Amino acid sequence: MSRQLIKDEKLRNYINGKWFFPSTEKYADVKNPANLEALVQVPLSGEAEVAAATGAAKIAQKKWALVPAPQRAEVLYRVGLLMKERKEELSQLLTMENGKVIEEARGEVQEGIDMAFYMAGEGRRLFGQTTPSELKDKFAMSVRAPVGVVGIITPWNFPIAIATWKSFPAIVAGNAVVWKPATETPIMAYELAKIFEEAGLPKGVINVVFGSGSTVGEAMLEQDDIRVISFTGSNDVGRNIAAKCGERLKKVSLEMGGKNAVIVMDDADLSLAVEGILWSAFGTSGQRCTACSRVMVHEDLKEELEERLQVEIAKLTIGNGLDESIKVGPVINEHGLNKIKQYIEIGKDEGAKLLTGGYVMDSGEHAAGNYFAPTLFTDATADMRIAQEEIFGPVVSLIPVTSLEEAIEINNQVEFGLSSSIFTRDVNKVFAAQRDLDTGIVYVNAGTTGAEIHLPFGGTKGTGNGHRDSGVAALDVFTEWKAIYVDFSGKLQRAQIDVE
């Protein structure tokens, strides 16, 4: 790894192509969740930095929008190449600041690389439409126009992938960006800003301001020159953002929580289902918006599934994700640990049966970090809080069902609608499920995670507000449709002429 972290190193904001310490002179330690060692210091910037970043973005965007889109795309292509060159180094840094195991960190960095090449391709598409005009000698078309300055606010659980999902489409479409990363995971943002700089992105097109949500995030909402806020994070924060942006008529794209479920029908390949549940419930220690936290299992398979899951959970290795043999890393911080602990008590009080796990691992090699034992509840019911609310940790609950219809009904009885999966060999059940599951993403014979970047990513109901990250759909967030009529008749045509 070439980038060495120094615990006293103070990261800087990237504004208008230059690196600045925060005017507040305030910082917070960034800690490795695997051992709580300090990695670097993140600036706690203030409103002044947000104003400077927005001003720089506004000026830069005017020029950037005039750069032909295929040339804008070339910068993204170089970003992709640089990320690819540095993939292993970035992955290790990501594991250190976030805790996810190295295999998953590599997967996340790869998502960013894929997004760079995909959005670079959009530079030669950005398709609009042409339509016939109602009038003679008149041409009608629509084009995607950039919105201007966009604000992106990102969470700690996918600190590089989600940033690329938002910034790359924004940039290729001709916008400039003000980005506030999560304070828990600033290293990915710092490194990505350096990559943008090295790739030759003109100054001011991307600006990174580190700081708290309540100061930097809120200040972004108040900047009238920021025309779009694209947010990924928790539901409470998203709702607050939507309300504040609503007052200012800002466009808002929200990607928020999930309460994702796997359905295991009586004809399922059980080995495959066990693998899918393990990976999607305990991968990233359950801290994915798409993590599986409910399993609706047909009653005929319930006992066997309970047994097989317990056997496989016992084999999971838990520890520092930099060690290639580790399968489950730490959770992000003490706040996360406490929230998970509370839900274990709630589940027990509600009458769910705890089969394994349910405790903080705080002895021996785990004493120094934020480790929670992979946890399996069974005999949960659809209305329990552990089956309704996002826990964001390595906890999964089995809910017995007797039919596909019942499983789908339970799947849909939650506030969120992000990802669902079904394990079955029956094609009729597959098609009924993909139609009736009220989620933005449906998997068949796979777990609830593993989205690919060229498809839309997001969910229904409380997961979002109708927008999508990723795929072409992401361009809808960062562009305005402009309808253009070109009249070449030489006269002012006011009405359609009746054809005789």
Ligand SMILES: NC(=O)c1ccc[n+]([C@@H]2O[C@H](COP(=O)([O-])OP(=O)(O)OC[C@H]3O[C@@H](n4cnc5c(N)ncnc54)[C@H](O)[C@@H]3O)[C@@H](O)[C@H]2O)c1
């Ligand atoms: N649906 C998705 O695509 C998706 C993907 C990943 C994570 N998530 C969700 O993210 C959550 C976990 O991430 P988190 O804990 O970082 O979420 P969070 O809501 O606490 O923070 C997200 C970002 O918002 C900022 N923020 C906090 N308060 C703010 C405010 N008042 N104004 C503006 N910005 C503010 C934070 O500093 C951070 O950068 C989970 O709920 C998870 O489901 C959703």
Ligand SMILES: O=C[C@H](O)CS(=O)(=O)O
């Ligand atoms: O949030 C980002 C993830 O990569 C999506 S998924 O969990 O892999 O589907």
